[in-house]
Amino acid sequence: MRSVLYGATVFDGTGAAPFAADIVVDGATGLITALASAGTGDGDLAFDLAGITVLPGLIDTHVHSVLSGADTLARLDEPFSYQFYAAGWNLERTLDRGITTVRDAGGADLGVRQAVADGLISGPDLRIAVTMLSQTGGHADGWLVTGGCLPLFAAHPGRPEPVVDGPEDMRRRVRELVRAGADVIKVCASGGVLSPRDDPRHPQFSAEELTMCVTEAAAAGLSVMAHAQGAAGIKNALRAGVRSIEHGVFLDNECIELLLEKRAWLVPTLLVATSLVEAIDAGARLPAAVAEKARAVRDVHLRSVERAVAAGVRIAMGTDSGVVAHGDNLRELTLMRGVGLTPQQTLYAATASAADLLGLAADRGEISEGRRADLTLITGDPYDFDGYAERITGVMKAGKWVRGGVPVGGAVDGLP
Numbered sequence: 001m002r003s004v005l006y007g008a009t010v011f012d013g014t015g016a017a018p019f020a021a022d023i024v025v026d027g028a029t030g031l032i033t034a035l036a037s038a039g040t041g042d043g044d045l046a047f048d049l050a051g052i053t054v055l056p057g058l059i060d061t062h063v064h065s066v067l068s069g070a071d072t073l074a075r076l077d078e079p080f081s082y083q084f085y086a087a088g089w090n091l092e093r094t095l096d097r098g099i100t101t102v103r104d105a106g107g108a109d110l111g112v113r114q115a116v117a118d119g120l121i122s123g124p125d126l127r128i129a130v131t132m133l134s135q136t137g138g139h140a141d142g143w144l145v146t147g148g149c150l151p152l153f154a155a156h157p158g159r160p161e162p163v164v165d166g167p168e169d170m171r172r173r174v175r176e177l178v179r180a181g182a183d184v185i186k187v188c189a190s191g192g193v194l195s196p197r198d199d200p201r202h203p204q205f206s207a208e209e210l211t212m213c214v215t216e217a218a219a220a221g222l223s224v225m226a227h228a229q230g231a232a233g234i235k236n237a238l239r240a241g242v243r244s245i246e247h248g249v250f251l252d253n254e255c256i257e258l259l260l261e262k263r264a265w266l267v268p269t270l271l272v273a274t275s276l277v278e279a280i281d282a283g284a285r286l287p288a289a290v291a292e293k294a295r296a297v298r299d300v301h302l303r304s305v306e307r308a309v310a311a312g313v314r315i316a317m318g319t320d321s322g323v324v325a326h327g328d329n330l331r332e333l334t335l336m337r338g339v340g341l342t343p344q345q346t347l348y349a350a351t352a353s354a355a356d357l358l359g360l361a362a363d364r365g366e367i368s369e370g371r372r373a374d375l376t377l378i379t380g381d382p383y384d385f386d387g388y389a390e391r392i393t394g395v396m397k398a399g400k401w402v403r404g405g406v407p408v409g410g411a412v413d414g415l416p
Helices: 072-076 082-096 110-117 167-179 207-219 231-240 253-262 271-281 288-311 331-338 343-349 352-357
Strands: 002-010 019-026 031-036 045-048 052-056 058-063 099-104 125-128 185-188 224-228 244-247 265-267 375-379 392-397 400-403
Touching (some): 058 352, 082 099, 082 110, 082 392, 082 400, 110 125, 185 207, 207 231, 224 231, 231 244, 231 253, 271 288, 271 331, 343 352
Parallel strands (some): 002 045, 099 125, 224 244
Antiparallel strands (some): 019 031, 052 375, 375 392, 392 400
């Protein structure tokens, strides 16, 4: 059955200005079969989208779907399996915001990805890192001075241990992640904010360890994303060949030059420091060192990304949701606009650029014939990012309505 979405204003994901068009979707294949001149589209079901802007399904390239906040003590009270039930709610909330694809940067295992693919839970398509790799004493090492350990993601049969030391240990762990179903390898090339006993400015892992990570990932056809906040760690990761730098808090000119030279992406996650400070002010129970770092990095992060944007670095939207509240993802758009991206560039970063980063550019990220019908419908000015989530009126994933979707003439079986 073919559906025609007529009367819409279309932002096609290329960065071009919106235009009027009819979108024809084949429900059987889940593909866009035509992008017709306004008023000429033909289908079995008609949907009147007058006054609506249609965007490609949005893409968040940095989430943690099994995390539900940064409160350390709350995690101590959470039964092990609770995270997987919470992931179902978190992912459904994310999809409801018009985000139809996410890259999980650590936590979600193959079971979570398969549950979404099989329709057991509702959510965006998942690309998973499974575990984020860290050196001893690094960002993902949960060792505590008490002698205990509180890892961000507890190991289990589908989630290999995060801590590795030395090139050969790195080789084995990357192979274990490939075996566990990872779509991307995540490595911590610097300290971070949420890890109380390291400094986000300090590099982690040697050049040899990072090169081994990239080499082993490439042998399996996978790319590497690097948590990297300090300049030295960013440079080490880029020289090793990572595909994206996550956060990029302390970028210097050489970092920006390397990002351009390597044609790597920067995933700024601007929302995370802001949200952490908000959570701390609201009473979240976090170590004092974490609170201090969150306040210290917020402004320098914005200035760093602003310089990268001005230089023309490739940007993809990522939010660090899980640390950030799930469902707040689209607040990132306002912050991206604030560091110098034009409105068109901001939406491009959340659509076609993000799809390209994930290796999905041929399938999604744009509204064009032959691409998957992942669509987000929004009222009002598509370039006004304040209150964006509240203005989303419909979401289609792979040609099926997951929010909204009442055709002209009333409801149809199988549609909400």
